[in-house]
Amino acid sequence: MKFGLHIILYILIFFSCLCCKRKGNESDQEDYRDRFLIREILDSVSVNPLQASNLLDSLLVIEKDSVTYYELLVVKAKAMMFLSKHDSSEILLNRAEDFYRRNKELPHIEDFYIQILNGKGNLFSRKTMFDSALVPYNQACSLCMKGGDKEKLVFLSLNLADAYLRAGHYDLSSYWYRYSLSLADSLQLPDEKRFPAYGGLGQVNMELRDFVRSDYYYDLAGKYYDRMTPHEKRFYLNNRGNSYYFREDYPSALTYFRRLMDFLQEYPEMTFERNITMVNLGDVFLSMGEIDSAAYYLDRCYNYFQKEENYSALYYIDTQLIELALKEDNVQLARKRLQNAVTPKYVEPDMVHIRNRYLQLYFEKVGDFKNAYYYQRENQRIDDSIRSERVKMRAAEIALKYKQDSTLMKKEILIREKQNEVLLLNQWLYRIVLIVVVLIAVSLFIVFYRKRKRDRDKWNMQQAMTSLRLENIRNRISPHFIFNVLNREVALQRTESDNLQNLIKIIRKNLEFTSHMAVTLADELDFVNTYIQLERRTLRNDFIYVEDIASDVDLKTVQVPSMLLQIPVENAIKHALRMKEGQQKLWIRIKKESEYIKIVICDNGGGYRPHSQNKGTGTGMKVLTQTIQLLNSYNRRQIVMTINNVSVEGGEVGCEVCFTVPFVYSYQLKGK
Numbered sequence: 001m002k003f004g005l006h007i008i009l010y011i012l013i014f015f016s017c018l019c020c021k022r023k024g025n026e027s028d029q030e031d032y033r034d035r036f037l038i039r040e041i042l043d044s045v046s047v048n049p050l051q052a053s054n055l056l057d058s059l060l061v062i063e064k065d066s067v068t069y070y071e072l073l074v075v076k077a078k079a080m081m082f083l084s085k086h087d088s089s090e091i092l093l094n095r096a097e098d099f100y101r102r103n104k105e106l107p108h109i110e111d112f113y114i115q116i117l118n119g120k121g122n123l124f125s126r127k128t129m130f131d132s133a134l135v136p137y138n139q140a141c142s143l144c145m146k147g148g149d150k151e152k153l154v155f156l157s158l159n160l161a162d163a164y165l166r167a168g169h170y171d172l173s174s175y176w177y178r179y180s181l182s183l184a185d186s187l188q189l190p191d192e193k194r195f196p197a198y199g200g201l202g203q204v205n206m207e208l209r210d211f212v213r214s215d216y217y218y219d220l221a222g223k224y225y226d227r228m229t230p231h232e233k234r235f236y237l238n239n240r241g242n243s244y245y246f247r248e249d250y251p252s253a254l255t256y257f258r259r260l261m262d263f264l265q266e267y268p269e270m271t272f273e274r275n276i277t278m279v280n281l282g283d284v285f286l287s288m289g290e291i292d293s294a295a296y297y298l299d300r301c302y303n304y305f306q307k308e309e310n311y312s313a314l315y316y317i318d319t320q321l322i323e324l325a326l327k328e329d330n331v332q333l334a335r336k337r338l339q340n341a342v343t344p345k346y347v348e349p350d351m352v353h354i355r356n357r358y359l360q361l362y363f364e365k366v367g368d369f370k371n372a373y374y375y376q377r378e379n380q381r382i383d384d385s386i387r388s389e390r391v392k393m394r395a396a397e398i399a400l401k402y403k404q405d406s407t408l409m410k411k412e413i414l415i416r417e418k419q420n421e422v423l424l425l426n427q428w429l430y431r432i433v434l435i436v437v438v439l440i441a442v443s444l445f446i447v448f449y450r451k452r453k454r455d456r457d458k459w460n461m462q463q464a465m466t467s468l469r470l471e472n473i474r475n476r477i478s479p480h481f482i483f484n485v486l487n488r489e490v491a492l493q494r495t496e497s498d499n500l501q502n503l504i505k506i507i508r509k510n511l512e513f514t515s516h517m518a519v520t521l522a523d524e525l526d527f528v529n530t531y532i533q534l535e536r537r538t539l540r541n542d543f544i545y546v547e548d549i550a551s552d553v554d555l556k557t558v559q560v561p562s563m564l565l566q567i568p569v570e571n572a573i574k575h576a577l578r579m580k581e582g583q584q585k586l587w588i589r590i591k592k593e594s595e596y597i598k599i600v601i602c603d604n605g606g607g608y609r610p611h612s613q614n615k616g617t618g619t620g621m622k623v624l625t626q627t628i629q630l631l632n633s634y635n636r637r638q639i640v641m642t643i644n645n646v647s648v649e650g651g652e653v654g655c656e657v658c659f660t661v662p663f664v665y666s667y668q669l670k671g672k
Contacts, residue, residue, distance in 0.1 A: 001559035007501070007549070008276050030262055046270070049078075049080075049269055052075075052079050053079040056072055057076075060072055060073070067108075067109070067112060070096045070099045070112070071096075073093075073095050074093065074115045076092055076117050077089040077090075077092035077093045077096070078119060078122065081122055082231070083269055084126075084271055084272040084308065089119075090123060093116060093119050093123065095117075097120075098117050100113050100116060103394065113143065114140045114152070114156070116498075117137070117139050118136070118137070118140050118159060121140065121159055121333070123370035124163075125159075125163055126272075128166075128312040130167040133167075134163050134167065136161070137159050138160065141153065144156055148597040150183065150187055151187060153183060154180050154183050154184050154193065155180075155196075157177075157183065158177070158180050158197060160583075161174075161175075161176035165200065165203060165204055165207070170207055172202050172391050173200070174204050177197045177200040178197075180194075180196075181194055181197045184308050189194055191224070192224050193343060195227075198217045198218075199217070199232075199235065199239065201213075201220035202239065203239045205217065206243040206246060208241060211243060211246075211247050215243070218239070218240055221236060222236065230263075230267055234260060234273050237263065238257075238260055238276075238277065238280070239258050241253045241255075241280060245280070245283070248287075254281070254288070257277060257281050258281070260277050262276060272336070274303040275300075275304045276301075276313065278297040278300050278301040279298070281293075282294045282295075282297035282317075282320055283295065283316075283320055286324060288328070291324060291327050291328060295324060298320055298321060301313075301317065302317055303319065311342045311343075314342045315341070315342055318337060318342060319358055322334050322338055322341070323358040323361065325337060331366055335366070336363055338359075338362065338670045341504055352378075359371070359372075359375045360372045360375040363375065410460055430578040458630070458633070461629070462630065506532060517631070518560060518561055518562060518667035519560065520555065520556055520557070520558065521553070521558045522555035522595075524563075524565045524566065525565065526564060527566055528569050532573070533588075535573050535578075538573075538578055539577060539584055542583045542584075543577070543583075543586075544583065544584070544585045544586070545583070545585075546586070546588070548590070549591075550590075550592055552592055553590055553591065553592060555590075558661075559587060559665075560661055561627050561639070562627075563623065564661075566620075567621060568657040569588070569601060571585070571620060572603040572605060573586070573657065575605075576603050576655060577603055577605045580604075583604075584603075584604070585604045586603050587600070587601070587602045587603070588600070589602070595663055595664070596660050596661060597660075597661045598658070598659070598660040598661075599661065600658050601657045602648065602655070602657075603654045604652045604654040606652070606653055606654070607645035607646075607654060607655050608643060608655045629665075631665075631667060634666055634668070635662070635666055637664065638662075639661050641659050642658045643658075644658070645657065
């Protein structure tokens with residue numbers, strides 16, 4: 001009914017303008033009619049942009065190459081924006097700007113230019129180019145502050161605040177919303193002129209996740225819902241739904257988005273808004289686990305945004321489609337959608353946060369925990385940034401309250417603020433210098449302390465290793481062992497015993513190896529063979545010893561830590577094979593693997609048993625383990641030792657000691 005009254009009014013104005021044209025009346029009264037006409041059409045654009053556009057086409061036939069004509073072009077550009085015809089809108093605004101540049105000397109032309117700048121800002125905002133929108137909005141506000149219509153400045157500051165909000169500058173957005181409210185107070189504008197600022201402050205606090213303050217401002221704006229234009233109602237319902245979405249109250253969010261969808265069905269020309277609402281519905285259903293409903297809405301809106309080349313919306317939809325594939329356990333489809341997803345030049349922080357959350361789930365699903373951790377950290381960084389913006393916004397609110405004081409008070413506060421800033425700067429300089437000095441001192445202390453601790457640990461390790469090596473040698477050449485061998489030889493009454501020679505050889509080799517960190521594989525195997533010959537008499541005749549050495553291994557050039565083979569072979573014979581019933585077997589396998597030598601010592605003695613009565617003291621393995629740890633601390637590539645119980649031939653269990661030794665390995669202890 002309201003729009004019908006507008007149409008009647010427009011028809012009367014149309015004929016009035018026509019009569020004025022015929023009479024050639026250029027009086028102030030005609031100019032007033034033009035202003036009234038433009039204001040009425042502007043009010044109707046957001047209600048029904050299609051009918052307003054048709055009416056404008058009729059008026060543009062009459063008004064030719066005048067200020068009113070180009071002002072009507074700017075109004076039509078706004079109607080084209082509401083109809084999502086952005087290219088047509090841009091063309092009309094460029095024509096109006098060309099007229100302004102050619103006629104800067106005309107009276108009140110600056111007011112006309114403010115309308116153009118505001119229109120360009122609106123166009124950039126509709127195209128989600130918010131950083132670009134800030135430029136014309138700031139220009140329009142600056143011109144209006146110099147002498148324009150102050151009531152118009154209220155709405156310009158609202159547009160600027162909206163752009164700062166969408167660009168992620170929450171402190172500046174809060175400032176301009178409050179500036180608009182302050183200006184409305186000074187002009188004594190009615191309350192229904194202020195609800196856009198309340199809604200904007202509600203959205204700012206929603207972005208900062210301060211939902212208590214957000215609800216407070218949304219409730220203030222909601223009191224004027226019946227007086228809102230269709231687009232204002234759309235923004236209110238959409239943002240209110242988003243506030244519940246971000247606090248994960250999905251049923252409440254769904255209620256607002258469904259209410260918005262029902263409302264938009266009454267306005268067929270609001271295609272863009274309807275499709276954006278479908279995206280939001282898809283996200284809510286996805287978060288609630290209702291996959292079929294989510295897929296339904298996402299499929300309906302995807303083609304529209306693809307046709308419009310709205311990459312911000314496509315980014316949002318792609319994010320949900322990735323999560324949809326994951327919820328359907330279709331990791332391959334999720335990977336494909338991730339690879340084909342669009343990447344716009346600018347993405348709102350909330351969209352990045354949602355995409356990061358879904359990417360974290362995706363990489364957890366595929367087992368790529370490194371990337372999952374990365375996106376988790378990115379969201380933590382965004383949350384930290386939001387908290388920082390909340391602090392900045394509080395500071396902006398305080399500053400704005402000061403600016404609402406009287407002019408004299410403002411000047412006094414400004415002077416004091418500058419003095420405080422200088423004082424604070426000096427204090428901060430002193431503090432920073434002091435903190436830097438303290439940090440340097442603490443850093444130097446930590447570096448020297450860690451160096452001394454590292455040197456002390458290395459020294460202790462070397463001392464412990466040397467002590468264990470000597471203890472192991474004493475165990476090997478203990479009188480009990482020597483006298484047992486000698487008694488056997490005396491009993492055999494052999495004047496030249498091979499075993500005595502082997503005993504002498506093994507004692508000599510032990511002493512030689514003690515002074516070396518590394519020996520060749522040939523020397524180590526020679527020692528093992530000598531030791532096995534000595535111990536054969538303590539084993540049964542069916543004892544089998546096998547050496548399996550790959551033909552491409554040069555035993556005389558490959559070096560290994562001393563006792564690398566001795567200690568595992570000695571443990572296998574003493575603690576596994578000597579007391580074993582049945583056939584006794586011992587294997588040593590050596591082969592090349594890429595840039596490493598792999599050495600395996602295996603027996604069939606029943607495997608490693610920690611609580612066995614025949615397990616020994618473990619001194620030898622301590623020596624070997626600490627030697628490898630010490631050497632590894634000086635090398636980028638590491639020697640790796642593993643001990644496992646394995647199944648061997650005949651279904652028996654044995655102990656397998658495996659070493660992986662790099663070809664390029666240093667046996668020099670640089671700290672010595």
